[in-house]
Structure formats: C-alpha cells, structure tokens
Amino acid sequence: MTQIRGxxxxxxxxxxxxxxxxxxxxxxxxxxxxxxPATAQGYRQLLAWLEGFGQxxxxxxxxxxxxxxxxxxxxxxxxxxxxxxxxPHAHTRYRRxxxxxVDAEAxxxxxxxxxxxxxxxxxxGIVESIRQLRVARAGAVKAHTAALNQLGQLIVTAPAELxxxxxxxxxxxxxxxxxxxxxxxRACLQEPAQAARLALRSVAGRARALERxxxxxxxxxxxxxxxxxxxTVSLLGVSTQNGGQLLVTAxxxxxxxxxxxxxxxxxxxxxxxxxxxRTTRHRLNPGGDRQANRALHMVAVCRLCHCPRxxxxxxxxxxxxxxxxxxxxxLKRYIAREVYHSLRxxxxxxxxxxxxxxxxxxxxxxxxxxxxxxxxxxRTRAGSPxxxxxxxxxxxxxxxxxxxxxxxRAQSPEGRRPAPSAQRLTGPAAAATAPNPETxxxxxxDAP
Numbered sequence: 001m002t003q004i005r006g007x008x009x010x011x012x013x014x015x016x017x018x019x020x021x022x023x024x025x026x027x028x029x030x031x032x033x034x035x036x037p038a039t040a041q042g043y044r045q046l047l048a049w050l051e052g053f054g055q056x057x058x059x060x061x062x063x064x065x066x067x068x069x070x071x072x073x074x075x076x077x078x079x080x081x082x083x084x085x086x087x088p089h090a091h092t093r094y095r096r097x098x099x100x101x102v103d104a105e106a107x108x109x110x111x112x113x114x115x116x117x118x119x120x121x122x123x124x125g126i127v128e129s130i131r132q133l134r135v136a137r138a139g140a141v142k143a144h145t146a147a148l149n150q151l152g153q154l155i156v157t158a159p160a161e162l163x164x165x166x167x168x169x170x171x172x173x174x175x176x177x178x179x180x181x182x183x184x185x186r187a188c189l190q191e192p193a194q195a196a197r198l199a200l201r202s203v204a205g206r207a208r209a210l211e212r213x214x215x216x217x218x219x220x221x222x223x224x225x226x227x228x229x230x231x232t233v234s235l236l237g238v239s240t241q242n243g244g245q246l247l248v249t250a251x252x253x254x255x256x257x258x259x260x261x262x263x264x265x266x267x268x269x270x271x272x273x274x275x276x277x278r279t280t281r282h283r284l285n286p287g288g289d290r291q292a293n294r295a296l297h298m299v300a301v302c303r304l305c306h307c308p309r310x311x312x313x314x315x316x317x318x319x320x321x322x323x324x325x326x327x328x329x330x331l332k333r334y335i336a337r338e339v340y341h342s343l344r345x346x347x348x349x350x351x352x353x354x355x356x357x358x359x360x361x362x363x364x365x366x367x368x369x370x371x372x373x374x375x376x377x378x379r380t381r382a383g384s385p386x387x388x389x390x391x392x393x394x395x396x397x398x399x400x401x402x403x404x405x406x407x408x409r410a411q412s413p414e415g416r417r418p419a420p421s422a423q424r425l426t427g428p429a430a431a432a433t434a435p436n437p438e439t440x441x442x443x444x445x446d447a448p
Contacts, residue, residue: 007057010050011085011108013100014038014061014068020100021046022108023053033101038067043074060085060111062103064120072120084118085110121251125351126228130221131248134241137217144210148172151179151203158196166200179204229346232339237302242295246339249292254347257340264336267292271329284329293332296339300331 013020023031031053036042050056061068064084085107110116169175184197225244233243257263264270268288303310317327
C-alpha cells in the first residue's frame with residue numbers, strides 16, 4: 001500500500017454484516033475501496049486500512065445511529081473526527097448507479113467538501129441507556145394496548161352468560177382482574193364457552209405481565225432521567241417521558257448543536273415563513289424529530305392549563321389575531337429555547353467535554369484583485385517603444401473611451417461620469433460607496 005502525504009478523508013457505507021469504506025486524498029482522488037466485517041476485528045481492520053494511506057483527517061459515516069453505531073463508538077474512542085452523512089443524492093445515484101462502493105465514496109466526498117457537518121451522537125453514556133430503556137418501554141406500551149384491545153374484542157364475542165358476568169367491570173383494569181379469575185376446563189375446549197375462558201385468561205395474563213414490566217421500566221427511567229437532567233425535569237410540564245425524549249433527541253454531546261435555534265430545528269419547532277403580501281404568518285415545520293416535537297407540544301398544552309404566564313401570553317396573541325395552532329407553535333419555540341439551556345447545564349455537569357461546543361473551522365476570506373482597469377481599455381504591448389517613452393516621460397495613456405463617452409464625462413462636475421451607486425448618494429456617503437475604476441475587488445468566502 002502506497003503511503004500518501006497529507007490528510008485522508010474516509011467514507012463508510014454501513015450494513016448489518018459488512019461495512020464498505022472508501023478513502024480520498026486532499027485533492028479528491030480515490031485511493032481505494034474495501035469491505036470489512038461489522039465486528040470488533042473488522043473495525044480495527046478498517047481503521048488500519050485508512051491509516052495505511054496517511055493520517056486520517058475526517059470520516060463520513062452513513063447510518064451512524066443504527067448499523068454504524070458500533071463503528072462510531074470505536075472510532076470516537078480513538079480520537080477520529082466523524083461526521084454524519086445522509087444517503088446519497090438522487091442525482092448521484094442516477095448518474096453512477098447504486099452500490100455499496102459508490103455510496104462509501106459519496107460519503108467520503110461529502111466529508112471532504114464540507115457538505116456533511118453533523119457530528120454523530122455520543123452513544124457511550126447515560127443518555128444512550130435512557131434511549132434503550134425508552135425503546136423497550138415503547139414496545140411494552142404498544143403490546144399492552146394491543147392486549148387490551150384483544151381482550152375487549154374477545155369479551156364482545158364471548159357467550160352471553162360469560163359476557164354478562166364480565167359486564168360488571170367498567171374499566172380495562174377491572175376487566176383484566178376479572179378475566180384472571182376465570183378457569184377453563186381444558187378437557188372441553190371444543191366448547192366455545194371453555195375456549196373463551198382460556199383465551200380471556202391468557203390475554204389478561206399478558207396484559208398484567210406488561211403492566212408489571214412497564215412499572216419497572218418507568219421506575220428505572222425516572223431515576224436515570226432525574227440524575228441526568230435534574231434542572232430540565234423540574235421545569236413546569238416536563239415529565240420523565242418528555243424530558244427523556246428531549247435528552248435522547250439532543251444527545252449527550254449536546255455541544256454538537258451550535259445554538260438553541262439548531263435544537264429547535266432538530267425538534268421541528270422552528271416556524272417556517274409563509275408570508276405573502278399583507279399577510280405575515282408562519283407555517284408548521286414538518287421536519288425534525290416528531291417525537292421531540294410531540295414532547296414540546298405536551299409541555300405547551302400543560303402550561304396553557306396550569307401556567308398563568310403562558311395563559312396571559314395566549315390571550316394577548318389571540319387578541320392580535322393568531323389562531324390556536326399558531327400560538328402553540330410559538331410556545332413550542334420558546335419552550336425549546338428554555339429546554340436547550342437547561343439541558344446544556346445538566347449535561348455539562350455530567351460531562352463538561354461533551355457539552356462544550358466544538359471549535360468550528362474559521363471562515364476564510366479570499367480577496368481576488370483584478371488590476372486590469374475599466375472594461376474597454378486598449379492596452380499596448382509591454383515592450384513597445386511608444387509605451388516605454390510615455391512611461392519614462394510621465395505622460396498618461398490616451399483616453400480609451402469613445403468621443404460620446406468622453407463628452408458625457410466632461411459634463412459631470414468631476415470631469416467624468418459618476419458610478420451608478422454615486423448617482424443616488426450625495427456627500428460623504430457617495431464618496432465612500434463609489435467604486436475605484438482602476439481596481440475591482442471580489443471577495444469569496446469559503447464555507448466552514
């Protein structure tokens with residue numbers, strides 16, 4: 001393997017069983033493409049392969065929150081700079097086709113060009129533990145709801161005497177309690193009444209087991225969220241579930257978000273302008289994490305009921321002509337700002353390094369000066385005798401403008417036609433904004 005001088009940019013297209021990696025040099029030349037198993041040994045081989053081309057400067061990774069989660073933890077622990085890359089653009093796939101090697105190269109090129117800037121979430125702390133427990137809880141809630149629905153349907157279709165016996169319970173918990181007392185004759189399951197008893201007892205037992213599972217998960221989640229974000233859960237309307245969701249959305253390394261506006265956009269709470277003519281309004285942002293948006297919505301609804309300050313704000317905005325939906329969107333934006341600062345304070349107490357905002361590359365301004373003078377000047381050759389004689393005598397070049405332009409220039413107070421910007425200004429402002437005709441400067445700013 002040839003050693004390449006300079007920094008190497010890598011790209012990874014992650015899958016369940018194998019990760020495809022691509023390496024580029026600083027000029028964007030493809031150095032190589034290879035596949036590695038999605039194991040600890042494969043992670044070590046992938047990093048060694050990239051380092052074989054030179055010092056690794058940046059690696060763009062697809063699926064950093066799913067298939068590449070283990071690889072991201074491995075590379076981050078070894079100090080490799082990482083950025084999260086979305087799937088390739090449709091135009092790229094149309095031109096070059098779809099393959100793992102092409103996707104890995106596209107990820108590397110996005111990292112090299114600076115198009116991919118998002119820093120992956122840190123998945124080695126308490127916030128990752130909260131996320132895992134929340135996933136288990138969400139599955140248990142869904143299964144518990146399905147069990148209760150099945151129980152209700154079985155009761156509706158049960159024999160009349162059994163349905164009348166269970167009609168005394170008006171709540172789901174009461175129906176579960178009564179169904180757990182049922183006993184079926186297993187030798188007579190060919191009879192619908194006995195089969196219904198066994199089915200009802202089975203579904204009720206499943207619902208009771210899920211209830212106990214949810215109690216354990218809620219208890220552990222409450223302890224973890226309270227220890228990770230005590231300031232956040234103390235805010236009005238921010239419960240354990242809402243606070244846990246906002247923690248997971250922000251990530252333990254919340255410093256990867258540049259400002260509270262970034263957090264609001266990540267939660268889908270940044271209103272999008274939808275104004276036209278005399279109408280000034282904003283519409284819903286359909287992007288972002290919808291679960292985090294739901295958490296902000298529930299906090300806003302709670303405060304509308306129990307917070308006098310929020311209710312006064314809603315009344316004032318209603319008098320100004322805003323609808324209830326627009327008021328809720330404004331409230332969610334304000335709540336996102338408050339939650340962002342409280343989360344930063346909470347996570348800084350856990351890990352100051354993770355909560356710190358990473359240093360971003362400074363914007364470089366490149367000034368290009370064109371000293372060719374005004375358009376239309378007739379230049380003589382550098383070595384011509386006529387030009388050399390005039391330069392030595394201190395005589396200026398002949399006026400290159402035609403007679404008509406020379407006449408217009410003579411009519412102006414300064415002996416030449418003013419620039420368009422100076423025609424609309426007078427005094428010092430015109431002198432400050434008038435461009436220099438002999439030198440034209442254009443400034444280009446590189447994106448960070």
